[in-house]
Amino acid sequence: MSKRHPVVAVTGSSGAGTTTVKRAFEYIFTREGITPAVVEGDSYHRYERGPMKEAMAAAIARGETFSHFGPEANIFNKLEELFRSYGQNGSGEKRYYLHSPEEAEEHNERLGTSLEPGQFTPWEPIPTGTDVLFYEGLHGGVVGEGYDVASVVDLLVGVVPITNLEWIQKISRDNAERGYSAEATVDTILRRMPDYINHICPQFSRTDINFQRVPTVDTSNPFQIRGIPTADESFVIIHFRKGAREKWGIDFPYLLDMIHDSFMSSPTSIVVNGGKMSFAMELILTPIIHRMIEEKKKLH
Secondary structure, three states: OOOOOOEEEEEOOOOOOHHHHHHHHHHHHHHHOOOEEEEEHHHHEOOOHHHHHHHHHHHHHOOOOOOOOOHHHEOHHHHHHHHHHHHHHOOOEEOOEOOOHHHHHHHHHHHOOOOOOOOEOOOEEOOOOOOEEEEEEOOOOOEEOOEEHHHHOOEEEEEOOOHHHHHHHHHHHHHHHHOOOHHHHHHHHHHHHHHHHHHHHHHHHOOOEEEEEEEOOOOOOOOOOOOOOOHHHEEEEEEEOOOHHHHHOOOHHHHHHHOOOOEEEEOOEEEEEHHHHHHHHHHHHHHHHHHHHHHHHHOO
């Protein structure tokens, strides 16, 4: 944990909606003049696209669980090393996973390489002079044998739609962005389930804040629903881990006053309309980032 070089991580499974939280942080960083070192979770996978398919096929043939959710397909110790190094001296190494031809073209031009989609760029130093490290991906709070990423994160935020909604979002996204059939995505969900239970879910007991979206329309059979419930067809439960309210100075009366129709569902949770999720994120996260930067300045 570091006040001089804070580490912020947003964690959530594939299709969970971590991009929404990432966008909220980007707005805060831009508005407040904060320079982040941005790290993408995909860049700490172990395999490029081709070798990943081969390793997965071999694991399936052996009857073993193997997915991007689990430790076998990731380099968690390298991620922990980055967070620890940044917290100590603001340095570390990162790389990029090239998802698309556009990303490959961008980084090839920047690096003078000829990489293709599905490959990693070479490791390179974190830029100097950044104010905060910002991670968004699957494993910002992962803990296991030989690694403890959660222990070197200063602010850990979880994005956790209820399971049915998460599956609906993933099936819809995989079809729209990757052309996968619903049946193929369901096969992926089933294959990943042991790793999801053992390596993704436990992180949300370590987070400082969880944003959990709950639909208010029927999602009883997520494998037949093709339309994602809209934000206004949802509530968002914002839960603060025990001690997080005091640690970050969370003011529930202020939030209830500022967010129309919000209410407390427990001493540690506030419920808001789904359409107010981004607004609530900015109200909650902006003072936290302010506090981090002010404490950082006091030490320089």
